[in-house]
Amino acid sequence: MLIKHRKASDVLGSEITPKSVFDDRRRFLKTAALAGAGLAASALPSLPAYAARTKLDGVVKSKWSAESLPEDDPINSYEDATSYNNFYEFGTAKGDPKDNAQDFKTSPWEIMVEGACAKPGKISFEDLIKPATLEERIYRFRCVEAWSMVIPWVGISLGDVLKRFEPTSDARYVYFETLLDPEQMPGQRAPVLNWPYKEGLRIDEAMHPLSILAVGMYGEVIPNQNGAPVRLMVPWKYGFKSIKSIVKIKFQKAMPPTSWNEAAAREYGFYSNVNPMVSHPRWSQASERRIGELFKRKTLMFNGYEEEVASLYEGMDLRKWY
Ligand SMILES: Nc1nc2c(c(=O)[nH]1)N[C@H]1C(S)=C(S)[C@@H](COP(=O)(O)O)O[C@H]1N2
Numbered sequence: 001m002l003i004k005h006r007k008a009s010d011v012l013g014s015e016i017t018p019k020s021v022f023d024d025r026r027r028f029l030k031t032a033a034l035a036g037a038g039l040a041a042s043a044l045p046s047l048p049a050y051a052a053r054t055k056l057d058g059v060v061k062s063k064w065s066a067e068s069l070p071e072d073d074p075i076n077s078y079e080d081a082t083s084y085n086n087f088y089e090f091g092t093a094k095g096d097p098k099d100n101a102q103d104f105k106t107s108p109w110e111i112m113v114e115g116a117c118a119k120p121g122k123i124s125f126e127d128l129i130k131p132a133t134l135e136e137r138i139y140r141f142r143c144v145e146a147w148s149m150v151i152p153w154v155g156i157s158l159g160d161v162l163k164r165f166e167p168t169s170d171a172r173y174v175y176f177e178t179l180l181d182p183e184q185m186p187g188q189r190a191p192v193l194n195w196p197y198k199e200g201l202r203i204d205e206a207m208h209p210l211s212i213l214a215v216g217m218y219g220e221v222i223p224n225q226n227g228a229p230v231r232l233m234v235p236w237k238y239g240f241k242s243i244k245s246i247v248k249i250k251f252q253k254a255m256p257p258t259s260w261n262e263a264a265a266r267e268y269g270f271y272s273n274v275n276p277m278v279s280h281p282r283w284s285q286a287s288e289r290r291i292g293e294l295f296k297r298k299t300l301m302f303n304g305y306e307e308e309v310a311s312l313y314e315g316m317d318l319r320k321w322y
């Protein structure tokens with residue numbers, strides 16, 4: 001299913017399937033399946049059965065909920081947000097995660113928290129969300145491939161969670177890691193990236209009120225293809241920073257390695273702040289296609305969160321620290 005000898009860095013960007021073409025392909029598959037219904041069962045393509053949708057209780061509106069949403073930023077449909085994904089553990093095509101992640105086992109789930117902190121340990125998913133308030137956060141989300149969506153996440157403050165482990169003064173960065181399980185994650189059977197998927201934030205970025213751990217979307221439990229049961233959501237950075245299905249968090253002094261930086265350092269830096277002025281070596285970042293829209297939009301500095309986050313990077317040359 002995966003092409004072994006192609007580097008991941010060649011895949012991102014070169015395989016930008018326009019949403020219309022993608023929709024046509026899915027529609028074709030559905031029609032083909034329906035047409036096939038009259039034929040012998042053996043002739044039917046086996047379309048996967050998708051996991052049931054589960055509502056989340058006790059979700060409160062946050063400062064970033066619907067009331068604060070600019071009129072020109074309508075929420076994308078559930079269908080778009082859950083069928084056009086990047087989750088290479090389940091394949092590199094946009095429809096692969098939805099098709100291949102349905103049986104992914106997300107319970108029980110534990111996250112190991114270690115490194116420069118006074119109270120390292122394991123935390124189960126239930127304990128992670130227990131004392132926290134589940135908040136709706138409607139964020140713009142922009143992929144490095146220059147498409148974007150607006151998604152109503154349900155999450156908890158990452159900073160609040162991290163503080164429970166009492167990070168020390170050596171905790172200058174936070175490292176995150178996705179589950180490594182080739183049995184369940186067919187994409188990990190090929191060396192597309194250095195598995196497991198790795199990401200990192202500077203401690204002040206991790207503690208910023210916009211940074212959340214997302215456990216849901218559209219008021220429901222987060223679908224497997226979107227990173228169940230818990231993924232990062234850092235809305236002022238390119239999408240790949242928002243690592244999915246997290247099993248390890250580590251506080252450390254040194255800047256952590258990240259999967260995309262390891263795959264192509266010149267193309268994907270550690271910071272990866274959305275910046276229309278700094279092009280990707282193979283394409284411009286000045287504009288983006290909002291999924292579901294015909295015309296491109298101008299990309300906003302820090303994805304529109306400049307007022308909130310610009311001070312984190314004061315005095316830094318953002319061309320150097322891309
Ligand atoms: N573990 C893991 N996390 C990941 C990825 C991945 O392949 N594996 N893809 C990243 C990229 S490139 C993007 S754009 C977003 C996509 O999130 P979405 O599918 O919920 O839109 O997830 C990010 N997190």
Ligand SMILES: [Mo]
Pocket residue numbers: 086143144145238239240
């Ligand atoms: Mo991405």
